[in-house]
Amino acid sequence: MWENASLGIKVKMRSASPRSNFRDTDRESRVTEQDEHAQDLEAHRKYLQRYALFHLRDPSLAEDAVQDTLVAALAQRERFQGRSQLRTWLTGILKHKIIDLTRSRGRGLPADAFALGEDDESAGGAFNAKGRWVDPPADWRMPDAALESSQFWKVYQECCRHMSKRDALVFSMREVMGLSSEEICKKIEISTTNLHVILFRARLSLRTCMSKNWFGVRPD
């Protein structure tokens, strides 16, 4: 076992091949290589942390997800060839870790976390009894221009935090992680119908929040 100082974990070294039994430099260079790999991976920690924290909302859970990701990545590092896509690969591992954490009972979310409640039937009060808008959506001018503004993204993330934990997670799995409906339904064990209800709620919530807090629109 060999401890990597950067990641603070013990990584099992591949056993030396017979040919290099008598060549210490070979083993040394493998240690240096591992060190380099670990450092490469460390460079992505901040990005991974932000990504995980957005989805999980709990800093210590996010830290676990990131740590698990880096450990897994280090163990498989030699299998991964394309340096330029390292971040994409790491994100892929992180996505799986995030999903695992949301599924495990007793951590992250309780067992019935994705169940629908009474409030869901009425789309959280967005419509009155006749099915008309309570806060009718008014026009947003040139919304794509907003994507250039860092303040926009702060408001966006803040609005996501306003969603219920359930809605936020399902929304981020679908819209940020880009999982398909089928994948989400399978991973968190909900029906397609429930998924649609939750996403509808999440979209209503986010749209209203952004309308008020960024696009500065007062309802029609």
Next chain:
Amino acid sequence: MIHKLIDSCAHAAQLSSRAMEQPLTPAERLRLKMHLMMCKRCSNFSRQIQFLRRASGKLPEIFEKDED
């Protein structure tokens, strides 16, 4: 019968949202189209949730930026 052809905004909004996960039936598509043609509010809603999808997809790029 006519009331069945005109959807409420609640239903139209729901269809707009669901269409982002799976294709609507031809009947649903037609009813939604009719409603959107006549309803500016629901047209806004539909456009805005699609914009928010575009934005959400770009969020990982934002995490890449160094500023805190």
